[in-house]
Amino acid sequence: MRLFLPLLVTFLCGILMILHFFVPHRPISTLGDGLTEWYMIVASAAIFLGSANLIQVHVHRISTKARNWQYSPVVLGGFAAMMVAGLVWGLEENRPFDYMFQNMVVPMGATMFSLLAFFVASAAFRAFRASNWRATLLLTSAFIVMLGRVPLGGLIWKRIPEISEWMMQVPNMAGQRAVMIGAALGVVSTSLRMIFGIERSYLGGTD
Amino acid sequence: MRKLLEKLDKVDRRIIYLLMALSVFLPLALRLNYPIPVGSGPSRDLFDTIDSLPAGSVVLMSYDYDPSTMPELQPMAVALTQHLFSRGHRILAMAFWPQGASLSQEALTAVGDSLGAVQYRDWVNLGYTVGAGVSIVRMGSSIRAVYPQDRDGTPCDSIPMLRHVQNLRDIDLVICLSAGDPGIHAWVMMAHDRFGVPVGGGCTAVSAPEFYTYLGTGQMVGLLGGLKGAADYETMVREGRENTPAGLATPGMAAQSIAHLVIMGFIVIGNITYLILHRRGRGEAR
Numbered sequence: 001m002r003l004f005l006p007l008l009v010t011f012l013c014g015i016l017m018i019l020h021f022f023v024p025h026r027p028i029s030t031l032g033d034g035l036t037e038w039y040m041i042v043a044s045a046a047i048f049l050g051s052a053n054l055i056q057v058h059v060h061r062i063s064t065k066a067r068n069w070q071y072s073p074v075v076l077g078g079f080a081a082m083m084v085a086g087l088v089w090g091l092e093e094n095r096p097f098d099y100m101f102q103n104m105v106v107p108m109g110a111t112m113f114s115l116l117a118f119f120v121a122s123a124a125f126r127a128f129r130a131s132n133w134r135a136t137l138l139l140t141s142a143f144i145v146m147l148g149r150v151p152l153g154g155l156i157w158k159r160i161p162e163i164s165e166w167m168m169q170v171p172n173m174a175g176q177r178a179v180m181i182g183a184a185l186g187v188v189s190t191s192l193r194m195i196f197g198i199e200r201s202y203l204g205g206t207d
Numbered sequence: 208m209r210k211l212l213e214k215l216d217k218v219d220r221r222i223i224y225l226l227m228a229l230s231v232f233l234p235l236a237l238r239l240n241y242p243i244p245v246g247s248g249p250s251r252d253l254f255d256t257i258d259s260l261p262a263g264s265v266v267l268m269s270y271d272y273d274p275s276t277m278p279e280l281q282p283m284a285v286a287l288t289q290h291l292f293s294r295g296h297r298i299l300a301m302a303f304w305p306q307g308a309s310l311s312q313e314a315l316t317a318v319g320d321s322l323g324a325v326q327y328r329d330w331v332n333l334g335y336t337v338g339a340g341v342s343i344v345r346m347g348s349s350i351r352a353v354y355p356q357d358r359d360g361t362p363c364d365s366i367p368m369l370r371h372v373q374n375l376r377d378i379d380l381v382i383c384l385s386a387g388d389p390g391i392h393a394w395v396m397m398a399h400d401r402f403g404v405p406v407g408g409g410c411t412a413v414s415a416p417e418f419y420t421y422l423g424t425g426q427m428v429g430l431l432g433g434l435k436g437a438a439d440y441e442t443m444v445r446e447g448r449e450n451t452p453a454g455l456a457t458p459g460m461a462a463q464s465i466a467h468l469v470i471m472g473f474i475v476i477g478n479i480t481y482l483i484l485h486r487r488g489r490g491e492a493r
């Protein structure tokens with residue numbers, strides 16, 4: 001029964017959502033709409049689960065004095081401050097939540113992503129080598145696209161942006177399309193395997 | 208010569224970081240400005256699509272990003288909002304990323320106040336919701352089922368702008384500003400493919416290549432890729448409207464130009480040292 005029930009729920013929900021896609025009439029549409037609302041409720045509940053997990057992990061790190069545990073109080077303090085500010089004073093502009101978001105979360109988030117530029121420069125210097133003809137082709141394409149994406153490229157030679165756009169619209173698109181079709185076929189086959197109970201790893205077992 | 212190459216080969220990464228920082232900082236500090244020619248392409252296509260909509264059209268904007276990608280995507284949001292309001296369109300804002308809801312509010316209030324757009328008449332911010340593709344499917348039959356109220360808690364039924372907006376088919380255009388998943392994929396697959404709503408978008412430069420397939424098939428009406436896309440759009444919005452305030456992306460393009468040149472310079476140096484030192488080394492070993 002422990003195995004049968006989840007498999008039955010998966011089968012019924014899966015079949016219903018497939019029918020919902022093709023049949024926009026009652027009772028399928030009503031049932032499908034109901035399921036989508038259930039999904040949103042379950043996904044919303046996952047936010048609380050994630051919060052509880054965050055607290056549990058960091059409290060454990062502090063209590064066991066795990067490596068770099070000193071960062072955990074900062075995480076918990078930040079989490080508590082944002083939550084209290086949002087719950088007590090609301091999310092509107094010029095309130096504590098908005099102030100902390102604009103003046104702390106936004107600059108810190110942007111800073112983290114900006115660090116990528118430094119790592120990319122360092123990695124490109126050490127690893128981007130024309131070691132064979134394929135790597136040389138990649139290197140040449142990267143140069144053209146990098147120049148084509150900035151105004152300097154057009155100033156160096158006016159055809160560079162055009163060549164860059166052609167590379168994006170023809171060879172890149174062909175490759176991306178192949179990847180996308182392959183991934184889509186994989187999604188379809190995995191979904192069907194799950195709906196028909198062949199793929200059961202999502203239940204937590206190994207078979 | 209060989210010693211110099213060996214030194215270059217083992218250059219301290221802190222020197223690379225310093226040069227990289229200077230290549231970004233100096234063009235911004237010196238206010239370097241390069242002309243941004245906008246030819247035909249996905250940026251122009253999105254601009255023309257919005258221009259061709261009749262005044263008063265309802266455009267749904269999904270802010271699916273967070274502060275980490277804000278430097279690339281927020282200038283797009285601001286430029287698009289300027290264009291939409293100046294053409295008399297109305298904006299229905301929402302987000303599948305929690306922090307996108309606050310970022311959208313910032314863009315809407317700043318641009319709305321400067322152009323005289325009024326909340327609930329010209330724009331509504333519905334806020335954040337979970338579910339991505341599933342939520343879009345539900346919005347296909349009822350937007351109120353997903354958003355019974357807006358971000359500020361005002362019931363959607365009492366918002367004048369939403370009186371005639373019941374589901375996705377009442378939306379004239381969807382624009383998704385996406386930093387990853389959930390984002391453009393979900394909107395194209397559900398809003399366009401299932402409900403026939405035109406979809407345009409903006410994304411970070413690194414993810415732009417994957418969306419070109421949708422442009423080729425006509426599943427997207429246009430795309431802004433990275434800071435370049437944002438700068439293109441700012442340039443087009445300002446064409447003939449000199450009163451429009453300068454955007455954030457255009458000055459950034461000078462910094463990006465120099466930064467790209469510095470990275471390319473490093474790659475060239477790295478390859479010269481590789482070819483001379485390592486390949487020759489390998490040849491001598493043989």
